[in-house]
Amino acid sequence: MESVQAIKQRFGIIGNDPKLNRAVEKAIQVAPTDISVLVTGESGVGKESIPKIIHSLSHRKHGKYIAVNCGAIPEGTIDSELFGHEKGAFTGATQTRSGYFEVADGGTIFLDEVGELPLTTQVRLLRVLENGEFIKVGSSKVQKTDVRIVAATNVNMFEAIKKGKFREDLYYRLSTVEILLPPLRDRKDDIHLLFRKFASDFATKYKMPTIRLTDDAVVLLEKYHWSGNIRQLRNIAEQISVLEQNRTINAVTLHGYLPNIGSNLPAVISSDKQESDFANEREILYKVLFDMKSDLNDLKKLTMELMQSGNAQQVQKDNEGLIRKIYREDKEEEEIPFEEPINTTTEVLQIPPQSIIPQKEEDKYSFAEEIEEEETLSLHDKELELIKKSLERHRGKRKAAAEELGISERTLYRKIKQYDL
Numbered sequence: 033m034e035s036v037q038a039i040k041q042r043f044g045i046i047g048n049d050p051k052l053n054r055a056v057e058k059a060i061q062v063a064p065t066d067i068s069v070l071v072t073g074e075s076g077v078g079k080e081s082i083p084k085i086i087h088s089l090s091h092r093k094h095g096k097y098i099a100v101n102c103g104a105i106p107e108g109t110i111d112s113e114l115f116g117h118e119k120g121a122f123t124g125a126t127q128t129r130s131g132y133f134e135v136a137d138g139g140t141i142f143l144d145e146v147g148e149l150p151l152t153t154q155v156r157l158l159r160v161l162e163n164g165e166f167i168k169v170g171s172s173k174v175q176k177t178d179v180r181i182v183a184a185t186n187v188n189m190f191e192a193i194k195k196g197k198f199r200e201d202l203y204y205r206l207s208t209v210e211i212l213l214p215p216l217r218d219r220k221d222d223i224h225l226l227f228r229k230f231a232s233d234f235a236t237k238y239k240m241p242t243i244r245l246t247d248d249a250v251v252l253l254e255k256y257h258w259s260g261n262i263r264q265l266r267n268i269a270e271q272i273s274v275l276e277q278n279r280t281i282n283a284v285t286l287h288g289y290l291p292n293i294g295s296n297l298p299a300v301i302s303s304d305k306q307e308s309d310f311a312n313e314r315e316i317l318y319k320v321l322f323d324m325k326s327d328l329n330d331l332k333k334l335t336m337e338l339m340q341s342g343n344a345q346q347v348q349k350d351n352e353g354l355i356r357k358i359y360r361e362d363k364e365e366e367e368i369p370f371e372e373p374i375n376t377t378t379e380v381l382q383i384p385p386q387s388i389i390p391q392k393e394e395d396k397y398s399f400a401e402e403i404e405e406e407e408t409l410s411l412h413d414k415e416l417e418l419i420k421k422s423l424e425r426h427r428g429k430r431k432a433a434a435e436e437l438g439i440s441e442r443t444l445y446r447k448i449k450q451y452d453l
């Protein structure tokens with residue numbers, strides 16, 4: 033049997049912490065069996081290397097290894113991705129398709145973020161785990177497969193079970209053996225080791241001298257909470273490697289790179305202030321959205337009336353108040369020129385929009401496009417900013433952030449991928 037050290041080297045796993053070694057050792061021990069393994073641990077602790085170790089040390093090593101991120105596949109297609117579908121099973125199913133469980137026959141499937149699986153898919157998964165049977169979507173034919181499952185999660189599965197989001201029987205079936213990867217803050221001796229490794233990698237990558245930490249910076253590094261664990265440590269090593277001219281980094285410089293340090297170490301920013309700022313911003317954003325919706329409804333009403341009556345002048349007179357309301361924020365002090373003669377044609381489409389929308393001469397033509405573009409851009413930016421803030425405040429915990437933002441975890445997950453956060 034290959035030693036823990038040799039395996040760590042082969043898979044690029046840095047660290048000597050006994051809890052990490054125990055996790056690698058467990059992976060080596062279960063590899064030759066077909067036992068289902070559940071890898072647990074916070075985000076960024078390195079869960080993804082465990083299923084690779086297990087597969088490559090198992091008798092399935094010449095078979096397929098398929099990693100599936102259950103959180104990233106839309107709920108509507110996940111059954112078809114995993115189990116395949118028959119031609120005509122749903123709109124767009126023009127061909128019969130094999131799912132991962134069929135393709136990986138004789139190999140290993142890594143179900144990452146398994147806590148995100150919809151309940152209906154959990155039922156299908158339980159069946160495969162129990163007797164190797166599955167049915168393609170839209171088919172009635174039972175098929176057999178021989179797949180080893182390794183799953184991973186960074187959510188508390190007991191909580192998910194309590195909330196009815198995860199089946200208890202499936203949890204026990206998946207976690208015959210559980211391999212827990214410790215958070216970085218519980219591997220203090222490994223933190224500086226990992227940092228030095230990343231600093232050296234980035235120095236090579238960016239062709240710059242390697243950054244080095246002073247003693248006080250090392251103390252700060254080891255005290256920090258590292259809620260994003262090794263992924264976060266690596267990002268910070270990369271930022272400093274690229275941005276700092278002086279290649280010797282002291283605690284003050286390092287401090288500037290550590291987010292949310294106030295909640296882990298002596299306060300720098302009052303967390304109350306952050307909280308109320310965030311709430312205010314959200315309120316403003318909601319208000320903007322509600323106002324936009326109300327304006328849109330008013331505009332719809334006006335358009336309908338114009339279309340039905342065809343008499344623009346009459347409609348304009350009847351809706352004086354409404355038109356003022358729509359333009360009140362932007363043109364508060366400007367007088368709306370109702371007395372101006374306007375085109376009284378009955379052909380609605382011939383009415384020049386400028387005759388209803390009061391404008392300065394110079395921005396007459398660009399007005400509509402400008403508003404549209406600016407709003408879209410700022411909404412996009414605001415969304416990104418809100419997501420970032422919420423994730424920071426919840427130290428990367430997507431569940432809490434999603435709850436706060438009022439969106440589903442799945443949506444948040446996709447936004448994180450989309451914005452590459």
Ligand SMILES: Nc1ncnc2c1ncn2[C@@H]1O[C@H](COP(=O)(O)OP(=O)(O)OP(=O)(O)O)[C@@H](O)[C@H]1O
Pocket residue numbers: 044045046047073074075076077078079080081185186262263266
């Ligand atoms: N012991 C380690 N030595 C070196 N690099 C590591 C180690 N553990 C993790 N990493 C690196 O840290 C990053 C995060 O690891 P990984 O993607 O496996 O996290 P994860 O536990 O799957 O997190 P998540 O739950 O967010 O998916 C990867 O780039 C990985 O290569």
Ligand SMILES: [Mg+2]
Pocket residue numbers: 079080144
């Ligand atoms: Mg992962």
